[in-house]
Amino acid sequence: MISLAELHEVARQRLAPEHYDYFAGGAADEIALEDNEQAFRRLALLPRILPGSARRDVAVNLLGAWASMPVFVSPTAFHRLAHSDGELATARAVAAARTVLIASMAATTTIGDMAAAARAVDPDAALWFQLYLQSDTEVTDLLVRRATDAGCTALVVTVDSPVFGHHERDRRHGFTDLPEGLAAENMRDLPGGPRNIEMSPVLSWDDLERLRASTSLPLVLKGVLHPEDARLAVERGFDGILVSNHGGRQLDAVPASIDALPRIAEVVGGRVPVLLDGGVRRGTDVVIALALGATAVGIGRPVLWGLAADGESGVRQVLELLRGEFDHALALCGGRGLADLTKDLVTVRGPEV
Ligand code: FNR
Numbered sequence: 001m002i003s004l005a006e007l008h009e010v011a012r013q014r015l016a017p018e019h020y021d022y023f024a025g026g027a028a029d030e031i032a033l034e035d036n037e038q039a040f041r042r043l044a045l046l047p048r049i050l051p052g053s054a055r056r057d058v059a060v061n062l063l064g065a066w067a068s069m070p071v072f073v074s075p076t077a078f079h080r081l082a083h084s085d086g087e088l089a090t091a092r093a094v095a096a097a098r099t100v101l102i103a104s105m106a107a108t109t110t111i112g113d114m115a116a117a118a119r120a121v122d123p124d125a126a127l128w129f130q131l132y133l134q135s136d137t138e139v140t141d142l143l144v145r146r147a148t149d150a151g152c153t154a155l156v157v158t159v160d161s162p163v164f165g166h167h168e169r170d171r172r173h174g175f176t177d178l179p180e181g182l183a184a185e186n187m188r189d190l191p192g193g194p195r196n197i198e199m200s201p202v203l204s205w206d207d208l209e210r211l212r213a214s215t216s217l218p219l220v221l222k223g224v225l226h227p228e229d230a231r232l233a234v235e236r237g238f239d240g241i242l243v244s245n246h247g248g249r250q251l252d253a254v255p256a257s258i259d260a261l262p263r264i265a266e267v268v269g270g271r272v273p274v275l276l277d278g279g280v281r282r283g284t285d286v287v288i289a290l291a292l293g294a295t296a297v298g299i300g301r302p303v304l305w306g307l308a309a310d311g312e313s314g315v316r317q318v319l320e321l322l323r324g325e326f327d328h329a330l331a332l333c334g335g336r337g338l339a340d341l342t343k344d345l346v347t348v349r350g351p352e353v
Helices: 005-016 017-024 031-041 085-095 111-121 137-150 168-173 205-214 227-235 257-268 283-291 303-333
Strands: 044-045 059-061 066-067 072-073 102-105 127-131 156-157 221-223 240-243 274-277 296-299 346-348
Touching: 005 017, 005 303, 017 168, 017 303, 031 044, 031 257, 031 283, 044 283, 072 102, 072 303, 085 102, 085 111, 102 111, 102 205, 111 127, 111 137, 127 137, 137 205, 156 205, 205 221, 221 227, 227 240, 227 257, 240 257, 257 274, 257 283, 283 296, 283 303, 296 303
Parallel strands: 072 296, 102 127, 127 156, 156 221, 221 240, 240 274, 274 296
Antiparallel strands: 044 346, 059 066
């Protein structure tokens, strides 16, 4: 495979149509989904010349975890729909690539089993846990405890989902439940029995404050698009912002993640890391996002395509393809390290007048 697009195509052929559409689809007219990728194509790089060195250092510290490149894996649900090894394969591949994996609360494997798989590859594997706050605080607390016990070193609270998104592809297929034998494993062994993951519009900043007080782990807010929310998050002492429109799966009328990034980066002003996901498919996308103020970028669907195409090896290919492309793009931009990626490298495609 020579590009993420090729792995996507193989995955499309391998997956059952309803599972492919569950992974690939977005909300409503899929405007945000498409724009996440298109927005990168509206931007262009103005490379610098004559770097004077063949060495390029791309490792980055993300809230205490060293990542070998500024690309991490965003949380996506139900990996066992993509491949029978599911999240275990993903955890091994991401550990081998020495970057951060954000495990979804909606995984088809428990966080404990994912952590064990990652640690078997690399005892220092970096694993964060993604959480939807549940209105039953006992459930939230239990999940946080399990993630902490599993060795997760940060919590990523997804805040863009007060209600479920409308996915018309799923409705067309009648895809509402996981097939027999698969379950959201983190939600199974709970007091009172298994539960569904709940999206709750009643949650507020106070609930986040409560979570803040209940754990010493760093907290990243995922799904921030409004600069004012980014400012509030920093003022209230949260540790990171993940600029994301949920891969175009929640509110369809939102901007592409990369278009929302510059204002958020400006408001945050370097006080906490600003992460981004949505539409990252090429090394040049990583360069553009870092130049516009991201500390690192996440990939969602490409990991699912790698997994569906070839299990653990497919996910490794995705990460190594992006690593290679990013390093190459950095070289072509005259960069020696991440600090060289500054805003002046990015311009809008089209003639300058
Ligand atoms: C997601 N995403 C997501 N986010 C989250 O916080 N918790 C979750 O359980 C999921 N589940 C999920 C399932 C599927 C099938 C997709 C495609 C996405 C959103 C994900 O973390 C991320 O924001 C986007 O996928 C990033 O966009 P790209 O890289 O897919 O374009």
